[in-house]
Amino acid sequence: MQTSTRSRLLLDRSLAAVWHPCTQMKQHEWLPLVPVARAEGCWLYDFDGRRYLDAISSWWVNLFGHCNPRINAALVDQLGKLEHVLLAGFSHEPAVLLSERLARLTGGTLGHCFYASDGASAVEIALKMSFHYWRNSGRPAKTGFVSLAGSYHGETLGALAVTDVPLFKDVYAPLVMKSSTVPSPDWRLAEAGESARDFAARCAQALERHLARHHDEIAALIVEPLVQGATGMAMYDAEYLRHARALCDRYGVHLIADEIMTGFGRTGSFFAHAQAGVTPDFLCLSKGITGGYLPLSAVMTRDAIYQAFYDEDATRGFLHSHSYTGNTLACRAALATLDIFEEDRVLEANRVQAGRMSTVFDPLARHPRVCNFRNTGMIWAFEVSDAGPGFAARFFAEALARGLLLRPIGSTVYFMPPYIIGAEETAALAAGTIAILDSSAA
Numbered sequence: 001m002q003t004s005t006r007s008r009l010l011l012d013r014s015l016a017a018v019w020h021p022c023t024q025m026k027q028h029e030w031l032p033l034v035p036v037a038r039a040e041g042c043w044l045y046d047f048d049g050r051r052y053l054d055a056i057s058s059w060w061v062n063l064f065g066h067c068n069p070r071i072n073a074a075l076v077d078q079l080g081k082l083e084h085v086l087l088a089g090f091s092h093e094p095a096v097l098l099s100e101r102l103a104r105l106t107g108g109t110l111g112h113c114f115y116a117s118d119g120a121s122a123v124e125i126a127l128k129m130s131f132h133y134w135r136n137s138g139r140p141a142k143t144g145f146v147s148l149a150g151s152y153h154g155e156t157l158g159a160l161a162v163t164d165v166p167l168f169k170d171v172y173a174p175l176v177m178k179s180s181t182v183p184s185p186d187w188r189l190a191e192a193g194e195s196a197r198d199f200a201a202r203c204a205q206a207l208e209r210h211l212a213r214h215h216d217e218i219a220a221l222i223v224e225p226l227v228q229g230a231t232g233m234a235m236y237d238a239e240y241l242r243h244a245r246a247l248c249d250r251y252g253v254h255l256i257a258d259e260i261m262t263g264f265g266r267t268g269s270f271f272a273h274a275q276a277g278v279t280p281d282f283l284c285l286s287k288g289i290t291g292g293y294l295p296l297s298a299v300m301t302r303d304a305i306y307q308a309f310y311d312e313d314a315t316r317g318f319l320h321s322h323s324y325t326g327n328t329l330a331c332r333a334a335l336a337t338l339d340i341f342e343e344d345r346v347l348e349a350n351r352v353q354a355g356r357m358s359t360v361f362d363p364l365a366r367h368p369r370v371c372n373f374r375n376t377g378m379i380w381a382f383e384v385s386d387a388g389p390g391f392a393a394r395f396f397a398e399a400l401a402r403g404l405l406l407r408p409i410g411s412t413v414y415f416m417p418p419y420i421i422g423a424e425e426t427a428a429l430a431a432g433t434i435a436i437l438d439s440s441a442a
Helices: 005-017 023-030 069-079 093-105 121-135 157-161 167-173 196-217 241-250 270-274 302-309 328-343 344-359 392-402 423-438
Strands: 036-039 043-045 049-055 112-114 145-146 179-180 218-223 256-259 283-287 297-301 370-376 379-384 412-415
Touching: 049 423, 069 328, 093 112, 093 328, 093 392, 112 121, 112 302, 121 157, 121 218, 121 256, 121 297, 145 196, 179 196, 196 218, 196 241, 196 412, 218 241, 241 256, 241 270, 241 423, 297 302, 328 344, 344 423, 392 423
Parallel strands: 145 179, 145 218, 218 256, 256 283
Antiparallel strands: 036 043, 043 049, 112 297, 283 297, 370 379, 379 412
């Protein structure tokens, strides 16, 4: 592909000045960065007029398309009033409204919101809150955490402690506090003839054995409800969450739901845990919360937990802070996102959309190189059976050449497009993926 002088200069400057995330920078000696000039709907456009279908919602954040007119208008309106003010000793209407609306979406069970800027920060906050709650409650020995095998909860040190992806964790192991893992209910691991529900129940038995032995020293269990993202879109039955909630109640352990990726409709319900009919003690939110516009995360928790910190003694308070906590513009973008959910009846529309898309993807699911084709809500994933070393990078490059932004995780290819993806775009995504699988390049 021909690249303009303007694009080449931007890429050279980026490589000279920007350390890009989740990247071995040396790979850009042979795999060029993609310069993005603008975006609209499901499409990213470079400086040379090429466009790329954003089939992964720009790392799972974009819900309603790039440059969404309604979110744009809300931000422009807010810019003329207040861009940001510290949330320590002050407040503002967007943060209050957002907290109230999120609480209503939990049926009022999770009544307080603590804000940060990203998913890993939200996990850090939930871990600290859980530990501090038990300390304030006279049980300081409860300092441990449990997560699922293959879990991913972020890359700050606390979040890494409950992450089980060696690529991200192993180098920093000497810095990370110890934690425990229990078997994942990922249905791909079930025995022949064993249903996803039965396998989930069997994995819950392993969780019960662990909690029975160690509950006196465990503060919380943290899970990604229904879909474990970074380990390869591992999907599991809601039965596991029902068992996990009951076991946490029985053994006096908090349940933290990391819905940074699975929240805001991705799994078919507004919050994934709702499909199990349970409520966590802490709910971590980010990514889609602002429709993909601005960094924002939130930790929601029960009023009883909030009350354990409510005291004259400052050391019993939760003194964690971020300079941009509850940023006004980000909260306004989140409110506009919630407006779209309500006004457009997005969850109902997504159920119809997901059915249509699965029909379009049926030939892909039957491709001879595809195995474990699966779907939860607006997430689709499959493994490529003969993927060899370097598969993910090759597939990514081949997809870009065909105008698709796809970023495989190991041998797992997944689709997580904006909810507004149209029929023609869906057909192009399916046809392009099949073409890549039919080629020898990937």
